[in-house]
Amino acid sequence: MDTQRENIRHLGLDGLTAYFEQIGEKKFRVKQVHEWLWQKHAHSFEEMTNLSKDLRAKLAQDFSLPALQVDATQFSNDGTVKSRFKTVEGHLVEGVLIPTEDRKTACVSSQIGCSLSCKFCATGYIERKRNLHFDEIYDQVVLINQQSLQAYNQKLSNIVFMGMGEPLLNYSNVMKAIERISAEDGLFMSPRRITVSTAGVAKQIKKLGDDQVRFKLALSLHAANDAKRNEIMPINESNNIKALIEALNYFYKQTGNEITLEYILFKDLNDSKQDAEELVKVFRQIPADLVNIIEYNTIDAFKFTKPDEDDIQRFMNILEANHVNARLRRSRGRDIDAACGQLANKG
Template identity: 35%
Template sequence: MKAQNQTTQHLIDGDTSAALDRITDWCKERKLPAYRGRQIHEHLVEQRTLNPSDMTTLPKMIREELSETLLAPTVTINTVLRSTDGTLKFLFDLTDGKSVEAVWIPTQERGTLCVSSQVGCAAGCTFCATGTMKLTRNLSASEIVGQWNAVDQFTRGEGKVGVTQLVFMGMGEPLHNYPSVSGALNWLTSPDGFDMSPRRITVSTVGIVPKIPKLVAEHPQIRLAVSLHSAVEETRARIVPIQSKHSLSDLLDTLSRLRHKVRRISLEYVVLPGVNDDVQEALALAAFARKCHGHINLLPFHPFDGAPFKAADEDTVERFREEVSRHYDGQVTARRSRGLDIDGACGQLAIKGSKPQGE
């Protein structure tokens, strides 16, 4: 049955609208009946089965060749760490020997997956463990979607809710890898793909100003989160090095122009005691949020090896929240930390050798 051996682009790395045609052509090359193509497509988009070995209506020979061509595995679960609060951290092996992490967080009837878009990160935020890794490479759309699918299948297999919400807040800066992130979003949300509601997806960026309008134009229903961390130019320049390329004023102008074109703008703010939590910072944050109608989301800083900041306790975060709320009528919330005991909280994802932190 095998056709001539050649490198085949993974199906998820192509357009959703062309998927059925590609599967049909793949079957024709192998002289398979047309209904086999329909079976493969049904397994993929209706049953959300990316692993050919689970396509049990297909003969073993077809499953094996799919695993070597159109649907070759892109990510493999290496390790799952379990937090006492129910959070799960996944270490994924990639086919080139690199690794990434993703975190699944259960809340009531929801399961939120924090997915990675790069191996490492070039943004270099000083309060984030991933920034200490530097950037190794971008992930492909199939590697991003592969994380979602693997965690969804794993958690459902344990009788849990699966992945109902998706946030691009794992390792990497999503807008530094826009083609793959956009391709993954297309597959995840398209009726020709996995038909997930875009309103359940959030893309977070440290503020790559030229790419934000493109993201909003091409994916208007997704939620946008901006890793702000200070609305004072000098402070942000110290803790978010990429500030030197994309100024705070340009970021605010962009968000203000787009505020009516996006479902919601969240302003993510890691509270660093003695750095960005005084009254001046609160006033600046409130003024920034007013201009772009942002939902302010405060997070405590979570320490990691070699971190230059001390941890923020809940009282510190709450005091800052109250100060900001005095000057801003919009939403100001404080996010509860999850997965701290497995180094799975915000800003803690980093690979040490081939093992996740905390193991």
């Protein structure tokens, strides 16, 4: 990895402007280079063909231009595409293209590994190496968008931060990545089509409210009482359900943005009548639009299994009877370990 030269994408527009002034280049060069970096997605200075050879050589001498590369791709029977990306120093991270008839969604990662150790998530068993930089997150979206165009002749319609890592523990880079993704001189995707999912970092949820973000928020709840949530999500010991309810209400008061609760069903853990009733109580305390009930996708390290179809339906019926807007989300990409909770860089 090149540690001597600064990553040119970390300069920003002001930094680029200052650099070109310093070397005596004309102002329009700033716009040209900026376009190559964020709209034409150049992976080397050599690709910047409307610059002189001398200027390209000068940029290559002064800056680095690291970018994510696709290391491996797997195709599911249901059309889902999982990609393993490689960083410039060789770390691996995964992202997924999830196609449906009316949507093409990119599921992207925010960290290499994860520090939260949620028991049902394969990524939770991988040591967190580092946060992804904002340009690396942006690269994931660009590369998955290219896959969508190639496979379906359609651009991405949605982005979910539900891949590897906890987005709110990489707050600054995730915010910068979303800014670039939604910028007119970036991918120009509406923030309303972006959802950030969190395991529940109450302080950072409130910060999202203070920062007046425009994207949607999803909380990975997965248990509606503290004892059970502590058992499967250690983060609950420092961010309990009461604290999360307060934080989500604050977030909604500040932004008015859509909130979704995510709830994976585990057989004989959180799928009983009492569990459903406790979920109803939590739902009524949060201005949530939707509860996504998610099929559990097995991983080797976790002892639980998916409930029977009858038990799933019974759980859904209780929610419906209590006027909870709930949707059962069927797994996609399970055959290639691309489904919810399965991302683990296995190849």
